[in-house]
Amino acid sequence: MREVAFIKQNKEKWLEFERVISNKEKKNPDELADLHIKIMNDLAYAQSFYPKSKVVPYLNKLAKTSYSKVYHTKRVDKNPILYFFFDExxxxxxxxxxxxxxxxxxxxxxxxxxxxxxxxxxxxxxxxxxxxxxxxxxxxxxxxxxxxxxxxxxxxxxxxxxxxxxxxxxxxxxxxxxxxxxxxxxxxxxxxxxxxxxxxxxxxxxxxxxxxxxxxxxxxxxxxxxxxxxxxxxxxxxxxxxxxxxxxxxxxxxxxxxxxxxxxxxxxxxxxxxxxxxxxxxxxxxxxxxxxxxxxxxxxxxxxxxxxxxxxxxxxxxxxx
Structure with a gap:
């Protein structure tokens, strides 16, 4: 798949997550986790086929943000020391x-x-x-x-x-x-x-x-x-x-x-x-x-x-x- 087609195919999904992290759109935890996995898959694909493209650092940033967003509540609920040693x-x-x-x-x-x-x-x-x-x-x-x-x-x-x-x-x-x-x-x-x-x-x-x-x-x-x-x-x-x-x-x-x-x-x-x-x-x-x-x-x-x-x-x- 050409890079332009890849961006066009997934652009709406990325914009959707940007709306979520800016609190313009609400998602339940399962939907957030699903979105995070999709973004991680897109990042892996981009790193493999378009390693020098600007889309790679963009998706890398989205992936980091999505991870924090998905697992933030788990960090809050769990003792930070226990979270560090038994999760992080x-x-x-x-x-x-x-x-x-x-x-x-x-x-x-x-x-x-x-x-x-x-x-x-x-x-x-x-x-x-x-x-x-x-x-x-x-x-x-x-x-x-x-x-x-x-x-x-x-x-x-x-x-x-x-x-x-x-x-x-x-x-x-x-x-x-x-x-x-x-x-x-x-x-x-x-x-x-x-x-x-x-x-x-x-x-x-x-x-x-x-x-x-x-x-x-x-x-x-x-x-x-x-x-x-x-x-x-x-x-x-x-x-x-x-x-x-x-x-x-x-x-x-x-x-x-x-x-x-x-x-x-x-x-x-x-x-x-x-x-x-x-x-x-x-x-x-x-x-x-x-x-x-x-x-x-x-x-x-x-x-x-x-x-x-x-x-x-x-x-x-x-x-x-």
């Missing part, structure tokens, strides 16, 4: 799911690189973890307390210090996306290799399950959040490199805002990870093993559900495919 963020995760999948793919690729490097080079663990940490851990293993490093200091002091450190690491992971995503890539590569080396080192010392039982009580939320934060960094980088039909600065502003919201969603998980490390991990060797694994399983299921399942459920509820 899941919708963003659904929209940017490819970046989240990419972040996990990068993490696991370099995790296996770290494993192979550790198993094939005896000095690799010391290069990554440092001589001081390796020597101290070897002393702890010999004394029969593999995870003694997690028992230093008070519960409260450890919790605050760990939370601040993890939050700072996540913030750097996110903000490094400003360097067109390269900075984020460097951080996630290093951290994924470090996690792998850490586990491989304990395996070599025949204390793998002791480390898994203790470390992943807090590490499940901590590492999962780190990967999501790296995905947020990739979103920023992509918004700079691939603006699509938007102006580059507009694309960057949108990408930065959306990535920041996704980053904010990781903070509660980071907070809980700090609490678990400060108050629970230190007692892992005295707790029943099954209890330790239940905590790990609970953490893995809840955070996986939030970032992998809930986005599809919320998107479906909002009429997205």
């Amino acid at each position: 963020v899941p919708l963003l995760c659904y929209r940017y799911r490819k970046y989240i999948y990419t972040a996990f793919a990068v993490f696991f690729v370099f995790f296996f690189v770290g494993l192979l490097s550790t198993f094939n080079d005896e000095s690799f663990a010391r290069q990554i973890l440092g001589d001081s940490y390796v020597n101290k851990t070897l002393e702890n293993i010999e004394s029969g307390d593999t995870l003694a490093v997690y028992k230093g200091g008070s519960n409260w002091g450890s919790f605050i210090g760990i939370f601040n450190n993890n939050l700072w690491v996540g913030l750097k992971m996110f903000l490094s996306g400003l360097f067109i995503g390269i900075g984020t890539g460097v951080y996630i590569v290093y951290n994924s290799i470090m996690v792998a080396v850490f586990q491989a080192f304990f395996y070599q010392q025949n204390t793998l399950w002791d480390s898994v039982k203790g470390i992943w009580i807090h590490g499940t939320y901590e590492i999962f959040s780190m990967i999501i934060e790296s995905a947020a960094g990739y979103i920023i980088g992509a918004s700079i490199l691939f603006p699509g039909t938007l102006k580059r600065f507009e694309s960057f502003k949108t990408g930065l805002r959306n990535a920041f919201f996704i980053f904010l969603s990781t903070i509660p998980f980071t907070f809980i990870a700090g609490f678990l490390e400060g108050y629970v991990t230190r007692y892992s060797n005295t707790m029943p093993t099954i209890f330790c694994y239940l905590i790990i399983l609970f953490c893995l299921v809840t955070i996986s559900y939030y970032y992998f399942v809930l986005p599809f459920q919320v998107a479906k509820k909002h009429g997205k495919r």
Whole structure:
């Protein structure tokens, strides 16, 4: 279809919505939602067949306005914090799911690189973890307390210090996306290799399950959040490199805002990870093993559900495919 025919065919529908948003015409919620879906379809069509046309930014603006109009009452009715965490963020995760999948793919690729490097080079663990940490851990293993490093200091002091450190690491992971995503890539590569080396080192010392039982009580939320934060960094980088039909600065502003919201969603998980490390991990060797694994399983299921399942459920509820 030629552009002129496309505009002529849909012009009345667009004008109708302009009348609705200017309150010159009333529509019930179902009619508004139907109109929003039609406008989104028109925008997708225009982006595919007339990418350089002025009709694309016009429809993009209409689509944003229609979204706000359709879901405004839902925001008002629902607690804004609950709406943010259980509607807005899941919708963003659904929209940017490819970046989240990419972040996990990068993490696991370099995790296996770290494993192979550790198993094939005896000095690799010391290069990554440092001589001081390796020597101290070897002393702890010999004394029969593999995870003694997690028992230093008070519960409260450890919790605050760990939370601040993890939050700072996540913030750097996110903000490094400003360097067109390269900075984020460097951080996630290093951290994924470090996690792998850490586990491989304990395996070599025949204390793998002791480390898994203790470390992943807090590490499940901590590492999962780190990967999501790296995905947020990739979103920023992509918004700079691939603006699509938007102006580059507009694309960057949108990408930065959306990535920041996704980053904010990781903070509660980071907070809980700090609490678990400060108050629970230190007692892992005295707790029943099954209890330790239940905590790990609970953490893995809840955070996986939030970032992998809930986005599809919320998107479906909002009429997205």
